[in-house]
Structure formats: C-alpha cells, structure tokens
Amino acid sequence: MAPRPPASERLDRTDVLAAALAIADTDGLDAVTLRRVATAFGVTPMALYWHFKDKDALLDALVERVLGEIDLSDGPSRGDGSAPGDGPELRAVMTAVLRVLRAHPALAEIMPIRLMRTPAGLDLGERVLGLLRADGHPPVAAAQLSILILTTLIGLVTNQPGDVAVPDPALRAKLLADKRAKLKSLPSQDYPHLTETADFFLEVPDEQDYYERGLTLLINGVRHG
Structure with missing residues (x-):
C-alpha cells in the first residue's frame, strides 16, 4: 500500500480559504489564525504552511479570494453616447x-x-x-x-x-440606548432637527x-x- 500523503498535501487550498473566510465572517478577523483554521480540519498548524507561510500570507489570500467574487463583466453598455467614466x-x-x-x-x-x-x-x-x-x-x-x-x-x-465597534453585545446595546436617550432628551425647541432625526443616527x-x-x-x- 502506498504511503498516505502528508496532511499539508491532502488539504485543498480552496477549502482552507473557505474555512478561514467562514471564521472571519462569523467571528471577525482576529479569530482567523492558522491554529483556528487548522483545528477546523483536524490537523496541526504546520499542515497549513504548505499553502501559507504565516497569517499575513493567509490574509492576503483571503483578500484575493473575496475580490474574486467581484464581477467586472456586468457594466452597462454605453450606447447613450456617454463617456466611460460618466457614471x-x-x-x-x-x-x-x-x-x-x-x-x-x-x-x-x-x-x-x-x-x-x-x-x-x-x-x-x-x-x-x-x-x-x-x-x-x-x-x-x-x-x-x-x-x-x-x-x-x-x-x-x-x-x-447603529454600528459600534464594541465586541460585547450588552455593552453595545447600552451605548446605543444611552445615545438615543441623550438625543431624545434634547429640547425640541432648541434642536428640532436633531430630535426629529435622532433614531436614524442609530439604525x-x-x-x-x-x-x-x-x-x-x-x-x-x-x-x-
């Protein structure tokens, strides 16, 4: 029986990137580590070095992977005589x-x-x-x-x-609630536009x-x- 290839060769680069992207989408970029991705495949981080020498290389590959989703072929025709950059x-x-x-x-x-x-x-x-x-x-x-x-x-x-860069959901909700309460408490005769639009700064x-x-x-x- 032929020897089983090492884990680094068995892992598909596309699958590794898909797993890393799923982690980023779910838990944020700080959660994307070689160890976390390797764990998803039941291998050691060393197995990923075949594809990515470090996290920096993995992040570059993730950007490439995401940019690959941009379809640049669907631009509208310019039969209206407008210049290419007109809008x-x-x-x-x-x-x-x-x-x-x-x-x-x-x-x-x-x-x-x-x-x-x-x-x-x-x-x-x-x-x-x-x-x-x-x-x-x-x-x-x-x-x-x-x-x-x-x-x-x-x-x-x-x-x-409404987006606040605070990881703790409870603290984020409190900060937003405090901001809404502050805006809503303003005297409407002095700040008619701020009180009218207060909710739309938060959602x-x-x-x-x-x-x-x-x-x-x-x-x-x-x-x-």
Missing part, C-alpha cells in the same frame, strides 16, 4: 465592490493595504483608474479619487448608523436606500472632483 459603468463597479464588502465586512478594513498585493486587486484598480482617466481626470486626481472611492465604500459598510430603516444614497453621493462627488 453608469463606474457605479456598476462600485456596486459590485460594495456587494462584496457587505458580504464580508470583517475584511473591509484591511482592503486598502492589501488590495494591490493581489492580481484581482490590481485588475480592479486598473479598471477604476481607466474609467476615471476616460472621464478626463488627470493621473493625480484619478489616483486620489480611486482611494477615496474605496475608503468611502468601506466606510459605508463599517460605519453604518438603518432601509439598507438598500442607505447604500443607494451613499453610492449616489459618491458618484456625484467623483463627477465634480
């Missing part, structure tokens, strides 16, 4: 990126530093820069706008009204409306940037 195609790319960030918010904050380390990130950057340059933005503006686009999309996901009644408003604001800013 519809760039908005379609932004929407595709936002969809992936919403699905994997734990990875959103590490995107800026790791995006250009991956082939998928380079393709995305080239696509966005090409649209901005076609719209007449000079190289410096195109580069800066591309950064603003990414950080704004990330901010829409990670700073959604999103319609997520689709929230994200569409953010995309529209972003597109308008790019157009005049």
Whole structure:
C-alpha cells in the first residue's frame, strides 16, 4: 500500500480559504489564525504552511479570494453616447465592490493595504483608474479619487448608523440606548432637527436606500472632483 500523503498535501487550498473566510465572517478577523483554521480540519498548524507561510500570507489570500467574487463583466453598455467614466459603468463597479464588502465586512478594513498585493486587486484598480482617466481626470486626481472611492465604500459598510465597534453585545446595546436617550432628551425647541432625526443616527430603516444614497453621493462627488 502506498504511503498516505502528508496532511499539508491532502488539504485543498480552496477549502482552507473557505474555512478561514467562514471564521472571519462569523467571528471577525482576529479569530482567523492558522491554529483556528487548522483545528477546523483536524490537523496541526504546520499542515497549513504548505499553502501559507504565516497569517499575513493567509490574509492576503483571503483578500484575493473575496475580490474574486467581484464581477467586472456586468457594466452597462454605453450606447447613450456617454463617456466611460460618466457614471453608469463606474457605479456598476462600485456596486459590485460594495456587494462584496457587505458580504464580508470583517475584511473591509484591511482592503486598502492589501488590495494591490493581489492580481484581482490590481485588475480592479486598473479598471477604476481607466474609467476615471476616460472621464478626463488627470493621473493625480484619478489616483486620489480611486482611494477615496474605496475608503468611502468601506466606510459605508463599517460605519453604518447603529454600528459600534464594541465586541460585547450588552455593552453595545447600552451605548446605543444611552445615545438615543441623550438625543431624545434634547429640547425640541432648541434642536428640532436633531430630535426629529435622532433614531436614524442609530439604525438603518432601509439598507438598500442607505447604500443607494451613499453610492449616489459618491458618484456625484467623483463627477465634480
């Protein structure tokens, strides 16, 4: 009987990434360790070194895996005579990126530093820069706008009204309740607009409306940037 291959060779890289992504989606990025992922497969962390030399390499691979979910082939046709960067195609790319960030918010904050380390990130950057340059933005503006686009999309996901970066659910609920009570206690004659809108600083009644408003604001800013 042929000897059984070592665990590192039996583990499929795609399966390992899927397990790591599931951990990130469920428990956050701090929970993604080689030991935690290895435990999911009943092996030692050494078995993962065949695919990833350390956690940094694993995180880069996770970013590549997530960016691979972005479909850049669905941009609208430009039969209306508009320039490539006038809005519809760039908005379609932004929407595709936002969809992936919403699905994997734990990875959103590490995107800026790791995006250009991956082939998928380079393709995305080239696509966005090409649209901005076609719209007449000079190289410096195109580069800066591309950064603003990414950080704004990330901010829409990670700073959604009502989100508080506190791991303890009970403490998070208390902080939100205290903030609501503070706003509601303001004298309406002095702060009519704050008291009227208080709830909407703490919750999103319609997520689709929230994200569409953010995309529209972003597109308008790019157009005049």
